[in-house]
Amino acid sequence: MEFSIELHCFAENLKTMSLRFNAIKNLATNEAARVERSEKITTVFGSNVFTLQTAREFLSDEAYKSLLSSTKSSQKIERAVANQIAIGMRAWAESKGVTHFTHWFQPLTGTTAEKHDSFFTLKSDGTAIEQFEGDALVQQEPDASSFPSGGLRATFEARGYTAWDPSSPPFIMEIGNGKTLCIPTIFVSYTGHSLDFKAPLLKATEALNKAAVDVCNYFDKNVNRVTVTLGWEQEYFVVDEAMFNARPDLVMTGRTVYGHSSAKNQQLEDHYFGSIPERSYAYMRDFETEAYKLGIPLRTRHNEVAPSQFECAPIFEEVSLAVDHNSLLMDVMDRVARRHNLRVLLHEKPFAGINGSGKHNNWSMATDTGINLLAPGKTPKTNLMFLTFFVNTIKAVHDYADILRASIASAPNDHRLGANEAPPAIISVFIGQYLSKVLQDVKERVSDKMDETDESMLKIDIHRSIPELLMDNTDRNRTSPFAFTGNKFEFRAVGSTANCANPMTVLNTIMADTLKQFKKEVDGLIEKGEKKEIAIMHVIRQYIVDSEKVLFEGDGYSQAWEKEAEKRGLPNVKTTPLALDAMVTDKAKNLFESNNIYSHSELEARHEIELEKYIKKVQIESRIMGELATSHILPAAIRYQTLLANNIAGLKEAGLNESAYNNQKQILEKISEHINKASDMVEKMIDARKKCNVLTDTREKAIAYQSTVKDAFFDQVRYHVDKLELLVDDKEWYLPKYRELLFLR
Numbered sequence: 001m002e003f004s005i006e007l008h009c010f011a012e013n014l015k016t017m018s019l020r021f022n023a024i025k026n027l028a029t030n031e032a033a034r035v036e037r038s039e040k041i042t043t044v045f046g047s048n049v050f051t052l053q054t055a056r057e058f059l060s061d062e063a064y065k066s067l068l069s070s071t072k073s074s075q076k077i078e079r080a081v082a083n084q085i086a087i088g089m090r091a092w093a094e095s096k097g098v099t100h101f102t103h104w105f106q107p108l109t110g111t112t113a114e115k116h117d118s119f120f121t122l123k124s125d126g127t128a129i130e131q132f133e134g135d136a137l138v139q140q141e142p143d144a145s146s147f148p149s150g151g152l153r154a155t156f157e158a159r160g161y162t163a164w165d166p167s168s169p170p171f172i173m174e175i176g177n178g179k180t181l182c183i184p185t186i187f188v189s190y191t192g193h194s195l196d197f198k199a200p201l202l203k204a205t206e207a208l209n210k211a212a213v214d215v216c217n218y219f220d221k222n223v224n225r226v227t228v229t230l231g232w233e234q235e236y237f238v239v240d241e242a243m244f245n246a247r248p249d250l251v252m253t254g255r256t257v258y259g260h261s262s263a264k265n266q267q268l269e270d271h272y273f274g275s276i277p278e279r280s281y282a283y284m285r286d287f288e289t290e291a292y293k294l295g296i297p298l299r300t301r302h303n304e305v306a307p308s309q310f311e312c313a314p315i316f317e318e319v320s321l322a323v324d325h326n327s328l329l330m331d332v333m334d335r336v337a338r339r340h341n342l343r344v345l346l347h348e349k350p351f352a353g354i355n356g357s358g359k360h361n362n363w364s365m366a367t368d369t370g371i372n373l374l375a376p377g378k379t380p381k382t383n384l385m386f387l388t389f390f391v392n393t394i395k396a397v398h399d400y401a402d403i404l405r406a407s408i409a410s411a412p413n414d415h416r417l418g419a420n421e422a423p424p425a426i427i428s429v430f431i432g433q434y435l436s437k438v439l440q441d442v443k444e445r446v447s448d449k450m451d452e453t454d455e456s457m458l459k460i461d462i463h464r465s466i467p468e469l470l471m472d473n474t475d476r477n478r479t480s481p482f483a484f485t486g487n488k489f490e491f492r493a494v495g496s497t498a499n500c501a502n503p504m505t506v507l508n509t510i511m512a513d514t515l516k517q518f519k520k521e522v523d524g525l526i527e528k529g530e531k532k533e534i535a536i537m538h539v540i541r542q543y544i545v546d547s548e549k550v551l552f553e554g555d556g557y558s559q560a561w562e563k564e565a566e567k568r569g570l571p572n573v574k575t576t577p578l579a580l581d582a583m584v585t586d587k588a589k590n591l592f593e594s595n596n597i598y599s600h601s602e603l604e605a606r607h608e609i610e611l612e613k614y615i616k617k618v619q620i621e622s623r624i625m626g627e628l629a630t631s632h633i634l635p636a637a638i639r640y641q642t643l644l645a646n647n648i649a650g651l652k653e654a655g656l657n658e659s660a661y662n663n664q665k666q667i668l669e670k671i672s673e674h675i676n677k678a679s680d681m682v683e684k685m686i687d688a689r690k691k692c693n694v695l696t697d698t699r700e701k702a703i704a705y706q707s708t709v710k711d712a713f714f715d716q717v718r719y720h721v722d723k724l725e726l727l728v729d730d731k732e733w734y735l736p737k738y739r740e741l742l743f744l745r
Contacts, residue, residue, distance in 0.1 A: 057092075084134075085134065208365070211516045216367055359500065361500055405425060633734075692709060
């Protein structure tokens with residue numbers, strides 16, 4: 001019986017070991033998947049989207065005008081008209097082979113969600129028909145009990161509602177041979193609390209619209225609406241699927257918890273913008289085609305800095321639609337990768353020692369008169385409007401840096417921020433030398449009372465100081481978390497797995513709040529008799545003085561900046577549990593409640609949810625570290641240890657001098673040391689985790705997981721395991737190595 005068990009274990013070990021070597025062997029026969037010859041993008045773009053052009057074909061005039069008004073002006077659609085829209089939408093979907101529909105939403109899990117229902121139903125007499133009514137289009141009732149609610153809902157209170165968001169067009173998702181009509185929606189509880197990322201974003205966008213229009217009207221009374229635009233840049237890694245499956249840590253967490261750097265990684269800088277490998281290129285073309293069908297306007301693809309790392313980016317869109325498209329694209333990228341026998345890694349830090357992945361959020365505002373509010377103009381009037389919104393953005397970031405930092409806090413992003421590849425956890429603003437000079441010129445002319453000199457400056461100096469082609473004259477700063485790049489601000493600290501809605505909700509809210517305060521102060525000066533332009537300049541000057549400490553033009557990676565930031569009083573919160581505290585301060589509660597974005601209870605709930613996410617992610621990483629160490633790494637190291645020990649014993653028996661096996665002995669000692677240290681630390685890490693698990697306060701538990709599990713053991717255990725990887729015979733090592741994951745295609 002014992003022999004049978006040992007034989008089974010040996011067979012299982014061989015099977016596990018063969019995953020790595022079979023993956024390497026099969027790479028030679030893995031060809032790039034054949035992708036159909038490219039068509040013009042315009043022929044497929046939006047073909048699976050219920051666009052306004054499509055609606056014009058399938059809807060009555062009444063239904064079309066109602067949908068158009070709702071899309072463009074956020075007007076409510078009447079239920080009777082919704083029924084007409086549903087009938088037309090079903091006709092379009094069925095013409096393309098669709099049999100089911102779903103309300104597609106973005107719960108606080110960080111992924112998208114859907115529950116499919118068929119058009120099929122039975123009439124009372126048993127007649128089978130296809131049907132899709134307005135009620136089903138406008139509202140659905142999925143089970144809300146298993147989605148995160150942060151205590152807003154008890155487990156037995158399952159009722160939640162999805163409600164159609166007409167600002168984002170319905171689309172058809174193709175999975176294999178199946179097609180489903182997806183209706184973008186928000187997700188709220190029975191009590192009306194937001195349970196998703198989308199509802200708060202829509203509220204924050206509308207709050208910014210109202211505040212921005214009020215300020216725009218100082219300069220142009222014809223402005224009736226301001227839209228927020230977003231262009232995201234999605235970074236990602238691509239690895240062979242067989243290699244991925246041979247790495248339980250990648251399967252479970254999306255990152256490698258162990259792995260020694262290969263001799264070559266990114267130090268030659270030869271991957272960045274290099275020729276795209278054929279398999280990856282075929283994959284890109286395939287997922288881009290799927291994206292185009294869904295109306296996602298991808299424009300750019302290229303190799304990123306790290307080996308096997310890439311990036312794609314779209315044309316700018318309105319923020320709500322851009323968020324939907326990014327969430328949708330991440331799902332498409334994952335599914336398409338599998339049919340190419342590849343896996344896409346969206347984790348912020350899949351591999352140690354090389355760059356991680358971010359999702360830069362390029363943010364701006366545009367008026368319905370066609371003006372980009374963050375683009376300098378050619379006249380003093382348009383330049384003053386630009387300067388107003390530019391300085392207000394800086395003031396908003398300065399005043400609410402802690403809340404902005406909280407918006408990008410997560411366990412995976414903690415691995416990336418401040419790692420000399422991504423911005424530090426210190427929120428600062430880069431604006432470039434030209435605009436720095438402009439703000440300095442404005443600041444130096446501060447006086448208690450405005451005079452003709454100020455008007456002269458307003459009309460002449462600002463116009464001359466801002467170059468007409470500013471976007472070409474403003475350098476970029478990769479080390480800045482929030483950088484001005486010509487006609488937009490780039491929020492570079494957002495993580496690659498993040499839902500863009502969260503940082504965009506915060507950014508829109510703090511901007512709305514700052515603009516409201518700005519208008520209040522300007523109106524106050526006008527009431528005291530100041531000319532409008534002079535009053536605006538006076539408040540701008542004060543805002544420059546108030547917020548200048550958040551401006552930084554240097555190297556954000558440097559230790560010198562950390563010291564300087566500390567002198568300036570800028571927060572530098574490096575861990576998620578502490579960064580999230582900013583969400584539930586009185587300042588945050590007043591900010592979000594006064595702008596009608598979150599109630600106090602909703603903020604508390606989201607704080608709780610994010611802490612729970614952090615705990616679970618660190619807990620899972622800790623578990624897989626322990627499992628891999630005890631069942632994969634240590635057995636392999638012990639087998640090689642035994643082999644070395646037998647070799648030394650054999651040489652001793654042969655009567656050879658100790659110098660003949662001195663090197664073997666040194667290697668054996670090193671292996672034994674690393675085995676013992678790794679084993680001891682894993683046991684201590686498990687004990688630390690058990691102590692964390694008995695804590696009942698979520699914040700206390702998250703901090704404990706961060707300090708006594710992650711910070712205390714992750715790097716230390718990894719150090720000894722990675723040393724073993726270098727020492728143990730390669731054929732004994734179960735896990736694909738970095739050189740294989742990153743360089744074998």
